[in-house]
Amino acid sequence: MFVPDVLRSGGLGVARWPRHARRLVLSALVGVVAGLGAVFFDAMLVHALTWLVEVPMAWARHGIAFQPVAPGMHAPVVSWIIIPIAGLGGLASGLLVFCIAPEAEGHGTDAMIESFHLRGGYVRKRAPIIKFVASALTIGSGGSAGKEGPIAQIGSGFGSILASWLKLDTADRRVLLLAGAAGGIGAIFQAPLGAALFVPGVLYRDTEYEFEALLSCIIASIAAYAVFSQVFGRQALFTPGPVHFAMPVELLPCLIFGVLCAGCGYIYIKVFYGLRDYFFNPLPIPRMFKPAVGGLLLGCVAWRFPEIIDGGYVWIQTALDGKMLWQTMAALVFLKIVATSFTIASGGSGGVFGPSVFIGAMLGGAFGELGHALFPNLVVNPGSFVLIGMGGFFSGVAKVPIASVIMASEMCSSYTLLVPLLLVSTITFLLLPRKVTLYEKQMDNRLASPAHIGEFARGILSRMTVGEAIRQRPVSVIAENMPFHALVKAVTNSTESYFPVVDKSGKMTGILSVNDLREVLFDDSLRDLVVAKDVATAQVARVRLGDSLETALDIMARLQIDELPVVPDDRSDEIEAMLSKQDIIDHYHDCCLI
Template identity: 40%
Template sequence: MPAPRQTTGVPGPVAWHGAIKTHATWLFYFASIGLISGLGAIAFHTLTELGMHYFLDTMAGYRPSLPAGEHPLLPHTDTPLIRWMLLVLPTAGGLVSGWLVYTFAPEAEGHGTDAAIEAYHNKGGIIRGRVPIIKTIASTITLTTGGSGGREGPIAQIGAGFGSFLASKLKLSERERRIMLAAGVGAGVGAIFRAPLAGALFASEVLYSEADFESEVLIPAGISSVVAYCTFCLVFGWGSLFAAPEFSFSSPLELGPYAVLAGVLLLGGWIYSTTFYKVHDAFGAIPIPSHVKPAIGGLLTGVVGFFLPETLAFGYGVLQGGLFNELPMLLLLGVAGGKILTTAFTIGSGGSGGVFGPSVVIGGCLGGAVGQVFQLVAPALAPDPGAMVLVGMAGFFTAVSATPVSTIIFVSEMTNSYSLLLPSLLVCFLCQLLSRSSIYREQVANKFSSPAHAGEMFTDILQEYTVRDMLDRVRWVEPVPEDMSFRRFKRLFTSTDQHYFPVLDDKGGLTGIFSANDVRAILLQPHMDDLINMRDLARSDIIKVTPREDLGSVMRKLTQRNLDALPVVRQDDPQALLGMLGRREAIAFYNEKMAELRERE
């Protein structure tokens, strides 16, 4: 949490009162983000339910099956299935959403989680206020007219946008704004998927493509996610998104099929990411107005959906059937392959939606198909195909997002099933270890690679080392006696390239210092040669350092007067000069230590 902490001494009543007030203020901020994110999730879910009723159901007669934890807001119509409408609706939806996005908020195109990640790393946590509104409307139109996408991208931008807005209005620091943005991401995702712990973990894990967490985000996102989850469930009911049988893990031999599943998921994840960005780049190269491109993507989506309607919209009903092993293998494989295409066409063309939802559908379908294959060829080793669906959901998204920990918790919370944590750990960590493709292009490798942490990393590294660690880089310079005349100094000055000149008394103690800049103004004034000595030119308020001081303190002192070097004195004798430590040497030392850290990774 960004609030300052008492680190030394025993705090008195005033200190305790101040700390409680500070923490209460931050708690209010994070709870407010959770409340708005929860309300945003309610609004978005309501809009998508109404849109599915009036577009897909009423106009096309297509009623996608739902997961057990969701129920239609309005009763189904009697409209028979009109397949050609499955071509028209995604095209029209893409045209309208494309016009909205590219007219009012171009940064709302595509999957919104990537935009939040970019804002965190590169934009100081700033998201324009109109982006969440446009994202919500455009995503609702895209997804309810048959476009393939998920809910997490839009709701992540809703939460992130409010966190950024609140931090800006309160004039908080850039770091605090980033934290509140990430808290909004966790709150929105945790609410819409009814997975509050996973939402908090996701917000801190999705920022990086390697095994790294944004630790300072975890508690704020956790608080916001709990409030958002409770707000959402007060309206739409408690419980998990999916129902699942009582799965079990009963034999280490079952890990063999799960390891094979990991290989299938890795291949599928590579095909998914590659297809997605090849389609994205191909649409980017088409020389037509950007707002028309989602309509073309919608038409291509409709072509796939014409033959396989299960690949349109969310597809969570397919997962629900797969968890109970109610679907044939060919349908599972068809939905997996078709969903890769429809998601690439919908979002890669500039349509608006998330990629988490399609990813878990693809992974679950692949898992179910692998499970059915093992039941045919090695029934003694085969886990329940429904269990493979659950583990496949987690493993596939890990393969394309590098978020193994949050994804395991996501799937466990979404299905209310925690009995498969062991195979999920194996599959997800194999996918994390071996995958080289991420659906989130704005992820950076780790904190060392994030522009958001550039200054913090510099300070942290420097604080780990002291001046003693680089005494070999402390340069000895020629001191001058206090009583040296300016005439004698001029002869010394012309024969040296020194910039700083320590001044010593007759006992060799440091009493002052001056720079070459201090004397240049009087070098051409001959009448000063015998009138002043070096004591008169030296500054007595010396900024100096000792061997025990950390290099972070050294850098702060260097910046106080914009100095290039500081005198180093003995710890037990502040007048005993050891030499001069330069800014350039300190930065070079930092760069070497950073290089060593990267080599260890």
């Protein structure tokens, strides 16, 4: 990976540029590289599918005349060979991932989310490369997985590595991480705006965005889309033909369809993680071999139903063209759920966006065709529900109600169905419980993210008082005239770390810690002369009951101490309690969990 030396700190000193200028330039650079990555990844997948699946199965991608006679399409006679092909692909992917970069396991979007929240945006250099190859092996051998996970990890990996190489701070690294993911997804799905909204939004289960990264994601997505379009041309991923929506007649079917999407999404997620937790994880074999088991199981399904191979985009287009029976599409909904779970839940490498789009499209197609057959006056345009399902279903399972609508519209190059898409997406998002999501690493909101806990904590702590956080426990006070030998005994027998020193009237005159004793402890000549007042710190930092916890933490940070004496608001020398950092943390969490 090449970056001009002049960009590096010490050349043009990128780290010293104004933040907006720095992010503008680097986001564009990351977008270009993400676009190139999308080009190579897409080309690699085409060749892998051709030589690993289509040629052995004598099955040309566009050469099938689809004439279904039953709920499923019977595969060609030689298609049994998909079973060993998928198994070997899973084996190769598993060995590569678990021996070199275990973080490349599963769907890469979760890895990107985890890196943002928990790792400061850091990605190991080897991870994007391993993800690139492992995903090509998994999907190229027939795995039921999508492109968004791999390309998200590839693009975000470059953004993270570039930020680390240029010695940028954590905030910039997180932004470039997201910019790279947005660029890759926007390019490979030809949905630049949708991707720019998807990446900052998929970090959270609530309808929140990483606003600081939004402009960088847009810039990177535009740059990546421009590169990708230059190679493959500007064309929609799907061509839905004329789609219509009868207002307000079809609002009721859309309401019902939104409920159906939520129910199917719930089943999808429970099956996906249920197979992982209760089947693949307990298998008494090394983890590196479990993707091979998943591949073999997938191959058994694909033997009879080859529609579930890859992302299934050919079959989505077939559904949009109105050339599939509703029984076929209904069957493929559940077959795709099982096939995707076999592929990715076993540890295979790939994304879940593509399969989710497929499931939503088939669900919408089945609903539209059946609804039109039963209630032609209500479901007037059955084909429109294929496109509505693509965006509506994913909005709930991924918790991205706005981005999914834009992405579905961009992939079909049509905003005609924007209103029903918004309606179905909103219903699906609201009905699915917050914790039921395809992306386990999502945080509930920005407050829950370790990436923002500092800024939010300060705001909350400024409204909390010291009096609310102190714990009722005895304070170990030391009389100022206590002899040194008695002082040593009192301190060593106590579990406390800080000891207020008081005079005969109980007023605080100082404070001491174990460290204060060390200067005198080994000087025998002073032991009989020193009393507690002599070793205590006279200038005592203290907080009042009415002070904010933010103030208390600032004092602790400045003095590098862990506890402070607490005094009443109107008397600064009367010890009330001791406040520790742990007291503040406990009170903060108690309040946030209510």
